[in-house]
Amino acid sequence: MLSTRKLLKLLKRASEKWPSAEIDWEASDMNDTTTVTAHQQVPKRKKSKFEKAISSKSFWRGVVALIGFVIFWEICSRFKMWTGIEVPWIGKVPPPTEVLVAWSDVIYMPGYWESWYLSTGRVFAGFIAAMVFGIPFGLALAVNRYFRDIFFPPFEVLRPIPPLAWVPASIIFWPTSELSIAFVTFLGAFFAIVINVVGGAQSIDIRYLRAAQSMGATQWHMFSKIILPGTLPSIFTGAAVGMGITWEVVLAGEMISGGGQQGGGGLGFFIWSSFMGGTVPQVVVGMISIGIAGYLCSSLIRFIGARSMPWERLF
Amino acid sequence: MAIANDSNISKASTVRHQAVLELKNVSRTFGDDWNREEILKDFNLSVTPGELTVVVGPSGCGKSTLVNLIAGFDKPDTGEITIDGKPVTGPGHDRMVVFQETALIPWQTTFENVVFGPKLRGDRDKKQLNEEAHALLAKVGLREFKDKYPIQLSGGMQRRAELARAMINHPLVMIMDEPFRGLDAMSRELMQEFFVRLFEENRRTNLFVTSEVEEAIFLADRVIVLSNRPTSVRTIIDIKLPRPRDPHMLNSDEAREYRREAMELLHEEALKAFKREGTQSEILKSIA
Numbered sequence: 001m002l003s004t005r006k007l008l009k010l011l012k013r014a015s016e017k018w019p020s021a022e023i024d025w026e027a028s029d030m031n032d033t034t035t036v037t038a039h040q041q042v043p044k045r046k047k048s049k050f051e052k053a054i055s056s057k058s059f060w061r062g063v064v065a066l067i068g069f070v071i072f073w074e075i076c077s078r079f080k081m082w083t084g085i086e087v088p089w090i091g092k093v094p095p096p097t098e099v100l101v102a103w104s105d106v107i108y109m110p111g112y113w114e115s116w117y118l119s120t121g122r123v124f125a126g127f128i129a130a131m132v133f134g135i136p137f138g139l140a141l142a143v144n145r146y147f148r149d150i151f152f153p154p155f156e157v158l159r160p161i162p163p164l165a166w167v168p169a170s171i172i173f174w175p176t177s178e179l180s181i182a183f184v185t186f187l188g189a190f191f192a193i194v195i196n197v198v199g200g201a202q203s204i205d206i207r208y209l210r211a212a213q214s215m216g217a218t219q220w221h222m223f224s225k226i227i228l229p230g231t232l233p234s235i236f237t238g239a240a241v242g243m244g245i246t247w248e249v250v251l252a253g254e255m256i257s258g259g260g261q262q263g264g265g266g267l268g269f270f271i272w273s274s275f276m277g278g279t280v281p282q283v284v285v286g287m288i289s290i291g292i293a294g295y296l297c298s299s300l301i302r303f304i305g306a307r308s309m310p311w312e313r314l315f
Numbered sequence: 316m317a318i319a320n321d322s323n324i325s326k327a328s329t330v331r332h333q334a335v336l337e338l339k340n341v342s343r344t345f346g347d348d349w350n351r352e353e354i355l356k357d358f359n360l361s362v363t364p365g366e367l368t369v370v371v372g373p374s375g376c377g378k379s380t381l382v383n384l385i386a387g388f389d390k391p392d393t394g395e396i397t398i399d400g401k402p403v404t405g406p407g408h409d410r411m412v413v414f415q416e417t418a419l420i421p422w423q424t425t426f427e428n429v430v431f432g433p434k435l436r437g438d439r440d441k442k443q444l445n446e447e448a449h450a451l452l453a454k455v456g457l458r459e460f461k462d463k464y465p466i467q468l469s470g471g472m473q474r475r476a477e478l479a480r481a482m483i484n485h486p487l488v489m490i491m492d493e494p495f496r497g498l499d500a501m502s503r504e505l506m507q508e509f510f511v512r513l514f515e516e517n518r519r520t521n522l523f524v525t526s527e528v529e530e531a532i533f534l535a536d537r538v539i540v541l542s543n544r545p546t547s548v549r550t551i552i553d554i555k556l557p558r559p560r561d562p563h564m565l566n567s568d569e570a571r572e573y574r575r576e577a578m579e580l581l582h583e584e585a586l587k588a589f590k591r592e593g594t595q596s597e598i599l600k601s602i603a
Contacts, residue, residue, distance in 0.1 A: 207414045207415075230422070
């Protein structure tokens, strides 16, 4: 991968010198691991995403690493059974095969899927609310001096308060515990998004603003053509961080609130009740489920990010 | 050291209107009462219409401040900057700045970057604008790269795209702020040749700022050597090399003489700043 990129860079440099020596760049694709030279043009057939993924080395490295990890875990867990010596920490965890068995029981239970549904719903409720309020708020902080002077100090005082410290206040604020959880989740993501948006908007190169200014851009143009797209990468960074925080907060909230009628359930409660009920493999099932859910969510953000910022993923 | 230059428009062979850029007694001071730094003091400059005026000065002498003032990003404390007699009050598309390194907008393709200005203002017929943009891109050798993002272009290509983006706005004055800085030696040379061809084609009034003497002599009709802070005009060297320019001319005795003169002055000015900034050490005394 790296060597291909280096080669491309060299070729690019060589071809640039003067237009007469142009090389067709379109033949090479950043995701392509096959080496494309100037003369050897690959016939243009669009590879599907899937084809690209399974033909890349990093994909197979990842697969091998995951399998290796699972085998290592299996051996460590069963080490005591075989030799009588317990491997620290991992020895106490049920082996993956047992987890798999527990999982195969659980997937037929509607309660498990309901947990997924409840947790995901809460995460997205808090996350989307945080995006809706956080992005304009952050942009306003970055763009308007008066707004920043007034709102930044209180924001900075509230920001270090951990989301979970808001739980009692949240219970007082909102009538149902469902809303309380959503609010705490919202706070977790909100601060992460706002601080990223502010940082991103303020770090936009002044030359872009000046160039636009001297070409006759209005205030609205400056905002929509320069500041907003220039902040987009930071918005997505903030979103990814915020998404991670929402999962943490939701899970903790669910463990605290328990399985009542209102605002109960969810993957957090699933783990906690499995622990109380004494089935450790099920605890691990819950943990891995959260891992998968978090991975899917951040993949979604990355996907949307790459789609909306085509200029970012090139080279 | 005020310089009044008689403007001889007839010299240039073109129908295009050529603007007069003038700075009269311009001063600009930064800092507060406690720590005041005069960057420009009673700065006078008149850029001859249709000429390429190159400003050279030691680093940190206020070249960028000068550019910002002319472009309208900054306002002088006293004095006046005029274009064709009209005072400069803010940024405007009658002056186009080509920035240090490059200021192509990363989230726009080459084509979008080029049409950015006229499209914002909406003052041009769309079809005509597209045609002109394509012609300009072809001229700077970027026709095939019109749908690429700036990050996909090399340094030299970025500068050429930037030139096209400035030219499409039909500015009265072009201001180049060390535009070829950061390019490798070879690309830089090629860009200079390319730029001088472009200039000779329509001879638009041009103020070019650089810290490289070679570049200045190769491009300029007049080289203005700046003195150190507070910045003022130290000397004006009229470059009488024939046009169209060609890199071989730099080896002529004439060019060598220009270079020697400019280098000597610049060295003197740079040394002044060096000595003022640094502590008075033995080594500094020895080179003085």
